[in-house]
Amino acid sequence: MMLTKLLAVTKKDLKLLYRDKGGFFFTFIFPILMAVFFGSMMSGGGGVKGISLQVVDYDQTTESQQFIDKLDAAAELRVTRVDEETAKNTVRKGKAAAFLILPQGFGAAKGNIFSGDTAHVQLGVDPKRHAIKGLLQGVLMNYAAEDMQSSFSDMSKLNSQLDQSLASIQKSRDKGEFTEPEKADRLTEFLTDFQDMVATDGFGNSSPQQNNDAANPDSAVNEPTNNGFKGLQPLIIDSVDITVNKDGPANGYDVSFPQGIIWGMMGCLSAFSLSLVTERNQGTLSRLLICSANRSTILAGKALACFFTIIFIASSLLLLGKLVFGIQIREPLYMVFSLVAIGFCFSGLMIMFSVISKSEKAASGITWAAMMIMAMAGGGMMPLAFLPAWMGPISQFSPIKWSILALEGPMWRNFSLLEMLPILAVLVGIGLLGFLVGTRLFTWQSNSQ
Amino acid sequence: MPDILSLDQISKRFNQVTVIDQLSFQVNEGEIFGLLGPNGAGKTTLVNIMTGLLCADSGTVTLFGKQTAGDAEARSNIGLASQSLALYEDLTAAENLHFFGKMQSLNGSSLSNAVSRTLDTVGLTDRAKQRVKEFSGGMKRRLNLAVAILHKPKLLILDEPTVGVDPQSRNAIMESIMKLREQGHTIIYTTHYMEEVEKLCDRVAIIDNGKLIALDTVNGLLQTHGSNYRIRYSQNNQIHQTNSDNPLDTIRELLDNEEQSSISNLSVLSPTLEQVFLNLTGHALRD
Numbered sequence: 120m121m122l123t124k125l126l127a128v129t130k131k132d133l134k135l136l137y138r139d140k141g142g143f144f145f146t147f148i149f150p151i152l153m154a155v156f157f158g159s160m161m162s163g164g165g166g167v168k169g170i171s172l173q174v175v176d177y178d179q180t181t182e183s184q185q186f187i188d189k190l191d192a193a194a195e196l197r198v199t200r201v202d203e204e205t206a207k208n209t210v211r212k213g214k215a216a217a218f219l220i221l222p223q224g225f226g227a228a229k230g231n232i233f234s235g236d237t238a239h240v241q242l243g244v245d246p247k248r249h250a251i252k253g254l255l256q257g258v259l260m261n262y263a264a265e266d267m268q269s270s271f272s273d274m275s276k277l278n279s280q281l282d283q284s285l286a287s288i289q290k291s292r293d294k295g296e297f298t299e300p301e302k303a304d305r306l307t308e309f310l311t312d313f314q315d316m317v318a319t320d321g322f323g324n325s326s327p328q329q330n331n332d333a334a335n336p337d338s339a340v341n342e343p344t345n346n347g348f349k350g351l352q353p354l355i356i357d358s359v360d361i362t363v364n365k366d367g368p369a370n371g372y373d374v375s376f377p378q379g380i381i382w383g384m385m386g387c388l389s390a391f392s393l394s395l396v397t398e399r400n401q402g403t404l405s406r407l408l409i410c411s412a413n414r415s416t417i418l419a420g421k422a423l424a425c426f427f428t429i430i431f432i433a434s435s436l437l438l439l440g441k442l443v444f445g446i447q448i449r450e451p452l453y454m455v456f457s458l459v460a461i462g463f464c465f466s467g468l469m470i471m472f473s474v475i476s477k478s479e480k481a482a483s484g485i486t487w488a489a490m491m492i493m494a495m496a497g498g499g500m501m502p503l504a505f506l507p508a509w510m511g512p513i514s515q516f517s518p519i520k521w522s523i524l525a526l527e528g529p530m531w532r533n534f535s536l537l538e539m540l541p542i543l544a545v546l547v548g549i550g551l552l553g554f555l556v557g558t559r560l561f562t563w564q565s566n567s568q
Numbered sequence: 569m570p571d572i573l574s575l576d577q578i579s580k581r582f583n584q585v586t587v588i589d590q591l592s593f594q595v596n597e598g599e600i601f602g603l604l605g606p607n608g609a610g611k612t613t614l615v616n617i618m619t620g621l622l623c624a625d626s627g628t629v630t631l632f633g634k635q636t637a638g639d640a641e642a643r644s645n646i647g648l649a650s651q652s653l654a655l656y657e658d659l660t661a662a663e664n665l666h667f668f669g670k671m672q673s674l675n676g677s678s679l680s681n682a683v684s685r686t687l688d689t690v691g692l693t694d695r696a697k698q699r700v701k702e703f704s705g706g707m708k709r710r711l712n713l714a715v716a717i718l719h720k721p722k723l724l725i726l727d728e729p730t731v732g733v734d735p736q737s738r739n740a741i742m743e744s745i746m747k748l749r750e751q752g753h754t755i756i757y758t759t760h761y762m763e764e765v766e767k768l769c770d771r772v773a774i775i776d777n778g779k780l781i782a783l784d785t786v787n788g789l790l791q792t793h794g795s796n797y798r799i800r801y802s803q804n805n806q807i808h809q810t811n812s813d814n815p816l817d818t819i820r821e822l823l824d825n826e827e828q829s830s831i832s833n834l835s836v837l838s839p840t841l842e843q844v845f846l847n848l849t850g851h852a853l854r855d
Contacts, residue, residue: 127670131656138658402654405621406715409643410671 128420154379706737
């Protein structure tokens with residue numbers, strides 16, 4: 120019977136919150152707006168131009184510079200020229216999708232189309248990001264093939280490359296590197312005829328089949344054969360797996376959504392704490408007490424409504440963040456623990472705030488003032504990392520700080536269960552304190568009237 | 569008739585101010601018991617003590633023969649229509665009744681029937697699905713009464729149930745209360761409107777400054793503490809007034825002694841509770 124009454128109070132309070140336009144806005148809509156707005160601000164806004172690529176140029180030749188310029192101009196890529204350490208660290212931190220290293224000899228190798236080593240590059244991508252890897256290989260091969268194509272349209276360059284190739288074949292033959300010398304003879308004969316043709320008739324276009332082959336990353340990403348002629352490969356991509364260090368938010372939404380959730384909870388706390396004062400002032404509380412509903416049932420009913428609302432707001436925002444804005448939730452089970460602990464904490468605080476004030480204005484003022492201070496100190500207004508150092512000890516007293524940590528822990532902080540437990544314990548402790556103080560005050564006020 | 573409620577030497581102080589002072593009375597089953605007093609006399613405080621919402625500093629409250637007012641079972645047999653409108657404005661009339669019905673341990677068909685019955689009693693059936701905030705003051709008062717009677721309480725306490733309502737709603741409320749009396753409810757009716765007390769109440773307790781000044785039936789109070797009948801008449805274009813405890817004899821004498829043709833507009837004014845209150849306290853009820 121007591122449970123029926125408790126649930127009736129809960130249902131009634133949820134209905135009243137839903138019908139109160141102001142309360143509904145600050146509890147449900149405002150947090151979403153805040154999370155999206157600040158998330159887009161922190162993410163740079165306006166969307167991403169392309170795949171962020173950190174490029175390291177060890178070759179420092181005209182060819183390597185031209186190749187990087189071509190990549191830089193590409194719509195699919197966002198190129199930054201850096202040193203190798205920076206490149207790898209940036210990718211590890213998840214701040215760039217991949218790095219590309221052009222080794223020494225890249226420019227010279229690009230000149231040897233028909234002989235010698237094909238140009239090599241090193242591409243570092245997180246192995247889990249298959250799509251990015253495939254896309255980057257395709258893009259790189261495409262631009263390398265374009266370079267090759269331009270070589271065929273430049274007669275003097277083509278002649279020079281043919282000369283280089285013939286010299287290279289002769290050198291290999293002299294060293295006895297050819298296992299089948301007759302193949303070297305045929306290749307020398309072909310390249311000489313080809314050079315004659317270029318010199319007499321002119322030659323402009325490579326065959327479409329060559330281009331298609333060159334653009335196919337799967338056909339090109341392989342080990343070079345130890346043969347004088349390596350085939351018409353524009354580029355050989357050596358893939359390097361680089362594990363992304365997950366200790367950090369992937370984007371601004373990873374930071375703004377926990378903050379948005381906290382604001383929703385603050386709105387919820389304010390709405391419900393105000394409701395008890397309203398009930399007291401308009402006489403419904405007295406009526407409920409006469410209805411043989413004891414004080415604990417009424418408070419528990421309100422706390423349960425507050426708890427359910429908090430869980431609903433947080434779950435909705437997390438779902439929205441995950442589906443639309445790509446926020447991370449690496450440990451869903453820990454997140455469930457966090458939501459329960461945060462819900463309990465804020466419900467307890469709600470009970471405490473609801474009995475402190477006698478008038479609705481005072482209740483609203485006190486609740487929001489306290490919440491603002493806690494939000495400022497606890498990273499609810501700006502991320503904790505941006506707060507000055509002296510705020511650190513103060514923030515320990517803010518339930519907002521612990522709530523944000525409890526949310527970020529399973530999201531992107533990679534907290535273990537052992538790391539989560541103290542945070543959850545603090546939240547439950549604050550909630551218990553709120554319930555205890557609130558119920559004591561409520562009973563004391565009722566008896567001293 | 570057995571006592572439904574008994575107050576014995578009840579006192580209550582707020583911040584060194586005595587609000588209820590050694591107050592005692594009994595309410596019998598089936599009667600409408602009026603608590604008449606000016607604003608600030610301590611009526612609402614007394615109601616809160618009766619219902620267990622407030623603890624008396626001293627004295628005892630006995631409800632239904634044995635239980636104290638704070639007892640949950642005793643409270644479940646009380647219906648209170650408080651002076652403030654204890655309703656949820658964002659809920660409809662039916663939703664308010666359903667919620668309070670559940671809090672009174674009603675459910676299922678008994679709850680639905682109770683909701684329909686009470687809406688009918690207070691004449692709000694056609695407004696059941698309308699939100700309370702769209703109601704007029706009178707309609708809210710009627711719904712406030714409906715919530716109080718929803719669970720058929722043994723004792724119904726109506727605290728100033730007609731404050732701030734239009735005459736039409738006041739009549740509707742009065743009619744509802746008459747119906748409840750016919751159904752056998754015991755009612756405590758607090759008000760500062762003497763007309764309502766005179767019309768409704770079987771017995772009346774007059775309270776001023778937290779003290780019980782007088783307790784009797786309306787007629788008893790009028791006879792004991794009321795002034796004489798006032799006889800007014802016009803003679804030679806002048807209005808005359810005389811007091812009498814036996815108006816018939818006085819009129820007879822008047823007509824015998826005076827020229828009958830010179831007397832006009834003869835009227836007899838009965839003593840009122842207003843006069844009773846004035847005689848007992850030295851100040852008017854609405855001061």
